[in-house]
Amino acid sequence: MTHSFEKQIERRNTRAVKWDLVKSLYGAEDVLPMWVADMDFEVPEEVIKALTARAKHGVFGYTFTDHALASTITEWLNDRHDWQVKKPSILYSPGVITTLYMAIQTFTNKGDKVLIQTPVYPPFYQIVTNHDRELVKNQLVLRHDRYEIDFDDFEAKLQEGVKAFILCNPHNPVGRVWTETELRKIVALCKKYNVMILSDEIHADLVYSNNKHIPIAKLDEEMADKIITCMSPTKTFNLAGLQVSYAIVPNRSKREALEKTFQKQGIHILNTMGITALDAAYQHGREWLEQLLAQLTRNIDYVVEAFAEHPRVDVIRPEGTYLVWLDFRKLQLSQADLKDFLQTHAKVGLNDGASFGEEGTGFMRMNVACPFTLVEEGTNRIIKALG
The missing domain is CATH 3.40.640.10 (Type I PLP-dependent aspartate aminotransferase-like (Major domain))
Structure with missing residues (x-):
C-alpha cells in the first residue's frame, strides 16, 4: 500500500499544541509552526481502524x-x-x-x-x-x-x-x-x-x-x-x-x-x-514507516540544499529524528533578535535553541515532519527574510 504524506490535514481547532498555540507563542496567527516534535501526518490506516473499532465498542x-x-x-x-x-x-x-x-x-x-x-x-x-x-x-x-x-x-x-x-x-x-x-x-x-x-x-x-x-x-x-x-x-x-x-x-x-x-x-x-x-x-506499521522515512529524507534533503545556497545559515544534517538543528550564528544576532527575526520577519515558528541550554545560543530547531509543501514554504520564508 502506498501512503500519502502530502495530504495537508487541518489541525487548527483540535486543541493541537503545535497549531492552536501559535498566536500565544509567536504573536501572530500567520506564523508557520515548525516547532514541537509531533508530525502533521496521518497515522497508519491500520491504527485508525483499530482505534475506531475500539471506540465503537463503547x-x-x-x-x-x-x-x-x-x-x-x-x-x-x-x-x-x-x-x-x-x-x-x-x-x-x-x-x-x-x-x-x-x-x-x-x-x-x-x-x-x-x-x-x-x-x-x-x-x-x-x-x-x-x-x-x-x-x-x-x-x-x-x-x-x-x-x-x-x-x-x-x-x-x-x-x-x-x-x-x-x-x-x-x-x-x-x-x-x-x-x-x-x-x-x-x-x-x-x-x-x-x-x-x-x-x-x-x-x-x-x-x-x-x-x-x-x-x-x-x-x-x-x-x-x-x-x-x-x-x-x-x-x-x-x-x-x-x-x-x-x-x-x-x-x-x-x-x-x-x-x-x-x-x-x-x-x-x-x-x-x-x-x-x-x-x-x-x-x-512497518510499510508505513519505510515510506515515512523516505518522505522525511526528501524533506531534510531540501532544507540542506536550500540553505547551502545561503552561507549565513549552516544546517546540521540529522542522522536520526525529524528535527533539523539550524546554526544562525553567522548572523551575529542576539538570541532575542534572532527569535524576533524568525517569527516577525520570516513568519516561521521554530524552537529556540537556547531552550536546549546555553550551548544552543545562536541555533534554532526546525521540525520537518510535515508535507513537503510546508517544508518548502517554511524554508523559503526564512531565506526570503535573510535576503
Whole structure:
C-alpha cells in the first residue's frame, strides 16, 4: 500500500499544541509552526481502524497490558533493532519523560550528581533540577557540521562522583545517532565508575541511511543490569497525544523498585487507546514507516540544499529524528533578535535553541515532519527574510 504524506490535514481547532498555540507563542496567527516534535501526518490506516473499532465498542473501563502486547513489543525490537528482549523486563509508562522522572527518584538521592550531554531536550534539565540533584554537563563538540562526544571531559565528569547519566540516542536536538564505537566507550566508562545509564531512545525508529540505531543495553550483558532503556511508538507513528511508552529494565530488583515508585505516584494503568494504538502500529506499521522515512529524507534533503545556497545559515544534517538543528550564528544576532527575526520577519515558528541550554545560543530547531509543501514554504520564508 502506498501512503500519502502530502495530504495537508487541518489541525487548527483540535486543541493541537503545535497549531492552536501559535498566536500565544509567536504573536501572530500567520506564523508557520515548525516547532514541537509531533508530525502533521496521518497515522497508519491500520491504527485508525483499530482505534475506531475500539471506540465503537463503547465501553472504556480499566484496561491491562498482557503477554500478547509484550510479544508485539519484543518482536518489534528484534525486527527493527536486532535486540532480543525478555518480556518480563518490560515496564509500561505514560511517557518516556515520566519514566525518567521516576527513575531519578528511585535510583538517586538529593544532592547526587546526574550527567547530561548538552545542548539537549529541555526536560532533561528539569528531570535533574526538579529533584534537587546536581546537574553535571558534558558539552557536545561541533566539528565540521557534526556533533561529537568529548570523552576526556565525559570521563572527568564521571570521576566527580556522578551517580546517573541520561543518554539521548538518537540525540535531540543535534540529530546524532551514536555509533557502536561511541556507545561502547560510554558503557565502558560508566561501568568503570559505577554509573547508571538512563537511555532515552524514543527516536530509535527514525534513523536514515548509513546510520543504525543500536540500543545501548545490548552491548554489554553485565552492564545491562545498570541500564534502563526508554522507548515508545509515539514519535515513530505520531501518537504522542495517546501517551503510551515502555521501559526495558532487565534487572528484576530494579524493575520492582521502579514499579513501586510509579505506584507511589498513582501511575499504575495505561490509556486504553494508547494500548490499542501501540499494538496496531507495531503489528502493521512497518510499510508505513519505510515510506515515512523516505518522505522525511526528501524533506531534510531540501532544507540542506536550500540553505547551502545561503552561507549565513549552516544546517546540521540529522542522522536520526525529524528535527533539523539550524546554526544562525553567522548572523551575529542576539538570541532575542534572532527569535524576533524568525517569527516577525520570516513568519516561521521554530524552537529556540537556547531552550536546549546555553550551548544552543545562536541555533534554532526546525521540525520537518510535515508535507513537503510546508517544508518548502517554511524554508523559503526564512531565506526570503535573510535576503
